[in-house]
Amino acid sequence: MKWFYMLLLYFQKRGYYVCQRIADRLGIRAKIVRITFMYLTFVTVGFGFALYLFLAFWIRIKDIVYTKRTSVFDL
Numbered sequence: 001m002k003w004f005y006m007l008l009l010y011f012q013k014r015g016y017y018v019c020q021r022i023a024d025r026l027g028i029r030a031k032i033v034r035i036t037f038m039y040l041t042f043v044t045v046g047f048g049f050a051l052y053l054f055l056a057f058w059i060r061i062k063d064i065v066y067t068k069r070t071s072v073f074d075l
Helices: 002-026 032-066
Strands: none
Touching: 002 032
């Protein structure tokens, strides 16, 4: 179990160091950079899920509209 924590610590140090370098280059705090990355991740996932629901709804409506008209005289 100790190797797991050592591996976790290694990745946390390297990941946080990337955020720290970006923050230093932009002249802001590293905490803001980390929070921004987290929010952008949630927004990206949420947008993909919303797009999926919209397309599924659109295909469902399209199928309903096209299956109701079976002949030219149904217009």
